[in-house]
Amino acid sequence: MDNNKPKEPITLFNIFGLIYPLGIYYVAQVIVVILFAFYVVANNPEAASDKELYTELVMKQAITITLVSDAILIPIMILLMKFDSSKLKKKGYKRVLQNVEPAKFLLVIPYAFLGMVVCNLLATFALSVLPESFTKSYDSAAASIYSGNKVVMVIAVALVGPILEELVFRGVLYNRLKDMFGVVVAVLGSAITFGVFHMNWVQGIYAGTLGLLLAFLYYKYKSIIAPIMMHVICNSISLVATFLSKEGVEGAAKGSEKVKVTPELLSGFMFYLFIFIIVFFVVLIKVRVVEQYVRVDNNNPYGKYGELNNPYGYNQMNNGYNQMNNGYNQMNNGYNQMNNGYNQPNNAPGQTVDNYNGYGNNQWIDDYLSNQGNSNNNDNNTNQ
Incomplete structure (x- = not known):
């Protein structure tokens, strides 16, 4: 429970606190793209005058650009989370969290697999009804992801990318939204923003729906490890499926194709959705993590000895000594x-x-x- 934690007021400064982490996320990627563009032109002078060649060379480096920018941003986002924690301490509170039983993290595996399948099928249905103009941005995104080095692709898509995105959208954005507006707005807001930042309709629908499931997992486990686990599992399964598919990585790089919605596809969706709902309720019931915010006396160097929900722990020690x-x-x-x-x-x-x-x-x-x-x-x- 976190009902004893003071809410953040809705001020311009706090609203700016919701925006600037996303700005850092975007600006870092732009800076890395510019640096790689200079690198491409320096090694291929003819690309400076040939726009098509320049675009082709940059697209080949797109996944490397993503990996480098993500690696730079991870420590920055960790610092922002620590900054939020220090703000809490300055207000006289300390977060006390019950440890989650390690076995309960195993529930993340079926939750992630089934959730990914459901979200993928929803994106497929959306793709079948969206105009072709809506899917062009996804085709260019797919080309940038699947056209680079495969080793770099695996590291970026299956590991570094999920860690960064969870730190940004759950670790920072979700918590700041929750402090200002509550859990419901935090879940919806972080999920919608996560979808929008993919910058195309197909990925946006998939990522937005997946973002709801990730935010719920974070809410239940009260640990960033749970959504990171789910995100890594989902991206890894997608990559493995791509590698093992008939078209392979080369086919995925060409972009999406509309899939005809058949009764078989709908029945498959209903089956996976039913199983996922069961797992969802298992997580809802079985995972119960107590979260409390303890009042701490900042002027008291022995405040760390205070008991849970008791700001006078040090005084009790003194009283005992006096007794x-x-x-x-x-x-x-x-x-x-x-x-x-x-x-x-x-x-x-x-x-x-x-x-x-x-x-x-x-x-x-x-x-x-x-x-x-x-x-x-x-x-x-x-x-x-």
């Missing part, structure tokens, strides 16, 4: 009372003390015996 001191003082007081009893002239009969009626033990015995002796002498004198 110990009080107990020690009570012992001293008891000792003093014993000493006082020792010094009192009239103690209760039978009480074991060093003095009795103001006399020391030896002195009392001597006086007693002396009195007995005097009494005997007096008796003797009387008898005489």
